[in-house]
Amino acid sequence: MTSQVLCRREDLDATGAKEIVLDRDGARLPVFVLKFGERILGYVNSCPHARLPLNFKEDSFFDVSGTYLFCANHGAHFDAVSGRCMRGPCKGQSLTPFPIRIEGDVIFAAP
Ligand code: FES
Numbered sequence: 001m002t003s004q005v006l007c008r009r010e011d012l013d014a015t016g017a018k019e020i021v022l023d024r025d026g027a028r029l030p031v032f033v034l035k036f037g038e039r040i041l042g043y044v045n046s047c048p049h050a051r052l053p054l055n056f057k058e059d060s061f062f063d064v065s066g067t068y069l070f071c072a073n074h075g076a077h078f079d080a081v082s083g084r085c086m087r088g089p090c091k092g093q094s095l096t097p098f099p100i101r102i103e104g105d106v107i108f109a110a111p
Contacts, residue, residue: 003101003108006033010105012040017061019045022109031098032061033107034069036080040107042098043083047071049090069095 007018017034030045030053045053049071055061056072063070068086069078076088083095101110 003110006031006042006100006107006109008105008107009035009040015059015062016066017059019055019059019061031109032059033100034061034080039081040100040102041081041083042100042107042109043069044096044098046096047073047076047090048085048093048095049074049076049088 004022006020011018012033012035016036017032019030019032022029022031031042032045033040033042045055047054050073052073054069054071061069063077069080071088074089076085076090078085078095083097085091085093099110101108
């Protein structure tokens with residue numbers, strides 16, 4: 001199976017994150033890739049509170065401070081690295097990690 005390209009590093013420059021909707025055997029799988037410090041991580045774009053996408057605006061996943069991932073629906077704040085909800089209605093629950101692989105400037109879905 002060939003790895004699917006998600007985005008390039010520079011796609012993360014404007015907002016720190018990039019939303020991608022994958023097709024997995026005909027099913028829609030929304031994911032996002034984010035840059036936090038030197039780390040690049042992936043998550044499924046589904047909030048553990050109500051299983052809604054986190055963002056209202058395209059590629060907008062961080063709170064105003066740029067410190068936490070933010071769910072625009074009911075205000076949950078997530079640690080960007082662990083995906084754990086630190087504040088909000090799903091405190092203690094976590095985003096679902098989405099495995100990625102990085103080669104040079106290109107970020108792939110892994111495997
Ligand atoms: S759906 Fe994310 S906080 Fe409610």
